[in-house]
Amino acid sequence: MKFFIDTADINEIRDLASTGLVDGVTTNPSLIAKTGRDFISTVREICQIVPGPVSAEVTATDHATMLKEGQKLARIAKNIAVKVPLTRDGLKTCKRLSDDGTMVNVTLCFSAAQAILAAKAGASFISPFVGRLDDVATDGMLLIKDIVDIYKQYPRFKTEVLVASVRGPLHVVAAARMGAHVVTLPPNVLRQMYAHPLTDKGLASFLEDWKKTGQSILGADDSGKKQAAE
Ligand code: E4P
Numbered sequence: 001m002k003f004f005i006d007t008a009d010i011n012e013i014r015d016l017a018s019t020g021l022v023d024g025v026t027t028n029p030s031l032i033a034k035t036g037r038d039f040i041s042t043v044r045e046i047c048q049i050v051p052g053p054v055s056a057e058v059t060a061t062d063h064a065t066m067l068k069e070g071q072k073l074a075r076i077a078k079n080i081a082v083k084v085p086l087t088r089d090g091l092k093t094c095k096r097l098s099d100d101g102t103m104v105n106v107t108l109c110f111s112a113a114q115a116i117l118a119a120k121a122g123a124s125f126i127s128p129f130v131g132r133l134d135d136v137a138t139d140g141m142l143l144i145k146d147i148v149d150i151y152k153q154y155p156r157f158k159t160e161v162l163v164a165s166v167r168g169p170l171h172v173v174a175a176a177r178m179g180a181h182v183v184t185l186p187p188n189v190l191r192q193m194y195a196h197p198l199t200d201k202g203l204a205s206f207l208e209d210w211k212k213t214g215q216s217i218l219g220a221d222d223s224g225k226k227q228a229a230e
Pocket of ligand 1: 107166
C-alpha cells in the first residue's frame with residue numbers, strides 16, 4: 001500500500017518525507033490556498049522533495065482550458081499527476097492527457113459508476129472521498145470496496161484506487177484490508193498511526209529497567225567491554 005500525504009505545507013512534507021514512508025503527495029486548490037503561497041513554485045518545490053507522484057489540480061471547468069492548464073502543470077516536473085474533477089470535461093481531459101503519457105488523478109469521486117468512467121478514461125488514480133461520504137451518513141469505505149472489487153474484474157484497468165478525504169487511522173486500516181492501492185493521509189493521521197499507549201508505557205518501563213543496569217550500548221566495544229571514557 002502506498003502512502004501519499006494530503007497537504008501543500010512544505011515543512012510538513014519535508015518532515016514526513018524524512019520518515020522514508022511517503023510515496024507521493026496530493027494537493028488541491030483549498031490546500032494551496034491554506035499555504036498562502038504561489039501555486040506553481042510550491043508544487044515545483046514539493047516535486048523536488050518527494051520523487052513519487054505529486055497531484056496538482058486544474059481549476060478550469062471546460063475541457064479546452066483544463067487541457068492547457070494540465071499541460072502546463074505537467075511541464076513543472078516529471079512526477080506531476082494532473083488532478084482533474086470527475087466531470088464530463090474532466091474525464092475528456094483525463095483521456096487526452098493520459099494518452100499523451102501524463103499521470104492523471106481523477107478527483108471528487110463519489111460513486112462506483114464514476115470510478116468506472118475514470119478507469120475507461122485511462123486515469124492513473126481515482127480519488128474517492130471517504131470522509132465526505134461519511135459526513136453525509138453514507139459509508140465511504142463501502143465505496144472503496146466496491147471500486148476495488150470492480151477494478152479487479154478488469155485486469156486491463158490500470159487505474160489505482162487512491163483513498164482520499166481520510167479522517168483517521170481506521171480509514172487506513174479498512175482501506176488496507178480491502179486492497180486499495182494508495183491512501184492519501186493528512187499529516188496528523190500519519191502521526192496518529194504511530195501512537196499506542198501500550199507502546200509508550202512499555203518503552204518507559206524498558207528504559208527504567210535499562211537505566212538500572214548502568215550500561216550503554218554505544219559505551220561498549222563490540223565484545224561488550226565498557227569503553228574507557230574519552
Ligand atoms: C485529496 O486528494 C483530496 O483533495 C482530499 O483528501 C480531500 O480531503 P477533505 O475532504 O478532508 O478536504
